[in-house]
Amino acid sequence: MHAQRIPALAALAAASALVLAGCAAGNAAPAADVTAEPEYSGELSILTKFGGEPLGPYFETLAAEYEELHPDVTVELIQETDQSVKDKTKTLTASGALPDIYFTWAGNWAQNFIDGGLAADLSEVIEPGTEWGDTFGEASLSAFEVDGKYFGIPLYNNGKFMGYNTAIFEEVGIAVPTTFEGLIDSCGPIRDAGYEPIAFGNKDGWPALHYLQQLFAYNVPSDVLHDDFSPATATLDDPGYLAALEQFKTLVDECTDTGNGTNGVLYTTAQEALSGGRAAMYYQEILEFDTVTAEGNTLTPDNFGIFALPVPDGANGEPGAIEGSPEGYLINAKSPQAALAVDFMKFATSKENATILSSPPYGQPSTVVGAVTPETSSVAVYDGITKANEASELVIWLDTVTVPEVADAWLAGGEALISGGSTAEEVLESVRNASDAAK
Amino acid sequence: MLLTQQSRPVEGATAAITAVAPPPRTPRRRGTRRLLGLAWILPAVVVLAVFVYLPLVQNLGFSTLEWDIYSGSQEFIGLDNYAKLVGDPIFWSSLGNNVLYAVVSLVFQVFGAIVLAAIIEGIRSDRWRRSLRAIYFVPSAISLTVAGLLFYFIYEPNLGMLNSALDAIGLSAWAQPWLGQESTAMIAIIVMSQWQGFGYSTLLFAVAIQRIPSELYEAASIDGIGPIRRFFTLTLPLVREMTGLMVIVTITGAFQVFNEVMVMTSGGPNNSTQVLGTWLYRNGFVRNDFGYAAAIATVIFIITLGIALVQLWLNRRRRVEW
Numbered sequence: 151m152h153a154q155r156i157p158a159l160a161a162l163a164a165a166s167a168l169v170l171a172g173c174a175a176g177n178a179a180p181a182a183d184v185t186a187e188p189e190y191s192g193e194l195s196i197l198t199k200f201g202g203e204p205l206g207p208y209f210e211t212l213a214a215e216y217e218e219l220h221p222d223v224t225v226e227l228i229q230e231t232d233q234s235v236k237d238k239t240k241t242l243t244a245s246g247a248l249p250d251i252y253f254t255w256a257g258n259w260a261q262n263f264i265d266g267g268l269a270a271d272l273s274e275v276i277e278p279g280t281e282w283g284d285t286f287g288e289a290s291l292s293a294f295e296v297d298g299k300y301f302g303i304p305l306y307n308n309g310k311f312m313g314y315n316t317a318i319f320e321e322v323g324i325a326v327p328t329t330f331e332g333l334i335d336s337c338g339p340i341r342d343a344g345y346e347p348i349a350f351g352n353k354d355g356w357p358a359l360h361y362l363q364q365l366f367a368y369n370v371p372s373d374v375l376h377d378d379f380s381p382a383t384a385t386l387d388d389p390g391y392l393a394a395l396e397q398f399k400t401l402v403d404e405c406t407d408t409g410n411g412t413n414g415v416l417y418t419t420a421q422e423a424l425s426g427g428r429a430a431m432y433y434q435e436i437l438e439f440d441t442v443t444a445e446g447n448t449l450t451p452d453n454f455g456i457f458a459l460p461v462p463d464g465a466n467g468e469p470g471a472i473e474g475s476p477e478g479y480l481i482n483a484k485s486p487q488a489a490l491a492v493d494f495m496k497f498a499t500s501k502e503n504a505t506i507l508s509s510p511p512y513g514q515p516s517t518v519v520g521a522v523t524p525e526t527s528s529v530a531v532y533d534g535i536t537k538a539n540e541a542s543e544l545v546i547w548l549d550t551v552t553v554p555e556v557a558d559a560w561l562a563g564g565e566a567l568i569s570g571g572s573t574a575e576e577v578l579e580s581v582r583n584a585s586d587a588a589k
Numbered sequence: 590m591l592l593t594q595q596s597r598p599v600e601g602a603t604a605a606i607t608a609v610a611p612p613p614r615t616p617r618r619r620g621t622r623r624l625l626g627l628a629w630i631l632p633a634v635v636v637l638a639v640f641v642y643l644p645l646v647q648n649l650g651f652s653t654l655e656w657d658i659y660s661g662s663q664e665f666i667g668l669d670n671y672a673k674l675v676g677d678p679i680f681w682s683s684l685g686n687n688v689l690y691a692v693v694s695l696v697f698q699v700f701g702a703i704v705l706a707a708i709i710e711g712i713r714s715d716r717w718r719r720s721l722r723a724i725y726f727v728p729s730a731i732s733l734t735v736a737g738l739l740f741y742f743i744y745e746p747n748l749g750m751l752n753s754a755l756d757a758i759g760l761s762a763w764a765q766p767w768l769g770q771e772s773t774a775m776i777a778i779i780v781m782s783q784w785q786g787f788g789y790s791t792l793l794f795a796v797a798i799q800r801i802p803s804e805l806y807e808a809a810s811i812d813g814i815g816p817i818r819r820f821f822t823l824t825l826p827l828v829r830e831m832t833g834l835m836v837i838v839t840i841t842g843a844f845q846v847f848n849e850v851m852v853m854t855s856g857g858p859n860n861s862t863q864v865l866g867t868w869l870y871r872n873g874f875v876r877n878d879f880g881y882a883a884a885i886a887t888v889i890f891i892i893t894l895g896i897a898l899v900q901l902w903l904n905r906r907r908r909v910e911w
Contacts, residue, residue, distance in 0.1 A: 236874070236875070237874045238876070240658060240873075240874050240875070243658050244657060244658040245880065246661075262659045263659060265659060265662065266657065266658075266659025266661070267662065268659060297780070341677060353768075353855070353857075354855065355855070400681065407747055408746050408747055408766065408769070409766075409768020410766060410769065411746035411747075411767060411769035412764070412766075413766070413768070413769035413770070413854075413857055413858035414745065414746050414766045414767060414768035414769025414770075414774075415742060415746065415747070416741075416771070419745070419748070445612070454628075465609065494753040512761045551753055554875055554876045554877050555876050555878075557869070558875055558876055561857075562857070562858075562859045562860050563859075565857045565858035565859045565860065566771075566859035568769075568858070569766075569769060569771055569858045569859065571770070571771045571858065571859050571861075572859065
């Protein structure tokens, strides 16, 4: 061996040792004490999903007010968008740098953090029956309950509804459809009147998943659907899946102007088509209601209405189900500031701040009981949250309720169905394969 | 023109150096100087080791693990991730997209750019030459993300400029959802990329052509050689070095494509525009399979390392000087 190679090999060996040392280190750290009396000093880091306008200022204002109340506390905000928060959270998790408080969806997304010991057990401070816990709707708290323990702080509720322009419906002379077939039938007259019936943008893939999940809930019996979310129990052989996929394809082909090119359109472009008065309908979350009717838009709160995606005739699932779930925050189980983090979140979910969150321009319907009222929230937001509360079942988003491999297969399948690259049977087969591989 | 390997020291200069040369150093002084030399390069070596080589080695380690980022557990699985690569159809289609990207880029950004540079440098008017160089270079000054967004809106099926233009000239049958269907999405991205990178390559070739002595072209003209033959017998051989460099840079760049795909399609629809970089990202950050993502990163590293080695080998050839 040449003498020069020895240092190089030694360096390689040292580096490998470092790697192995890193492997062995794991995520060991003392558990956070969320019941302790908070020490009002130091830095508190928070990762939110409220990046950009109009939501960005909400946490900025909260942080400024909290710092004013507790001058020795500095709040470091990391504000991301709906899309970027996924990458940011995983990067911070992989590098062991999760903030003290971080955003979460319900379902498999939150479950990963809970299973990994990264979410503090908040049962002692937030479970129903506690002072703080009783300020929330019980269903919202249970979205983050695992084995009788409560891990999440639900900040707002969410649900998916078809938003429509009442003026266009009036002009065309059609009523709110009561069946899925009726919805499809209404598209022709709307198009004849010069409007796009349903604006739809699927560049990011997940908007198609929202349609699919609602249609699955209508077409597949609830117990089967829930078994199919987990690869361990999934069979994905219920005929309701094929029916739902075909209904979705019909909607894309019959009711959107973009048709098989919908994958090339941003969801915000579709949103703007409704808010600009060019489209009659757009399937959207409650969180978007105040955005599409914001000042300056052609669509005003007065001519904006919502309805649940109509149920297809003969569907065998749960007709009263609405797709949606609360979204909230977890507290880092290894945070040395866990007690302070709980105190900040109590401040964020006070009745006053919850009411502000539920009102325009934010329009995020708080999970705090009594925060969403016809006086404080827009008519549409109040209507949406009432419908969500009255739903027989809230079905969590398809991209967060199941494991990532299966969600990704649904996402690619939705895109292929839209473009015509795959049939409904081929899509279902690819998802089955992904689910089998994830067992 | 000379073909040289190394310049010889002039005899007089050697004598002068000998005249003022210090007395021979003792082994101890030589050792001190060597240590001092090592101390000077140590910071650079440390930075390189920590930020380049250590992550490379770590990545190799990660590629042999099944790694749960949530629990922090890491299980050694040997070469399983590499075996998975072999059976992953999206990995192969991603690699195919990278190859397609490289081939198209070679055609446009290397051979097309040489031709354009030769045409521009052949223009007599200084003002026109300068203006054209600037015009072709402008797209390269735009960030790739901005260019991606710009083209995203050009390709938009309903409101996009491309379909509107086709419609305006009576070719509405040619209008397509360019980024929305599997058959056109990858080509649409590659076209944007060529638009963005073409001017930069042209400028580099223009500089290389400017370095060719004008006497050679004058002599060729006197001998009655036409512009096309001049291009093939004079320009092309004399920009060989730049061509070699650009071929390597273009191919390497084609295997590191990421931004434009993420901005325009995120790898969709139906994974039809996945390239190795985005497939790596998707497995790591969407599917939580960081071990598999590390294996893909290793493949990208091996490909780009291979290309770099070819470049080193080519650089050993004799340079053209005049």
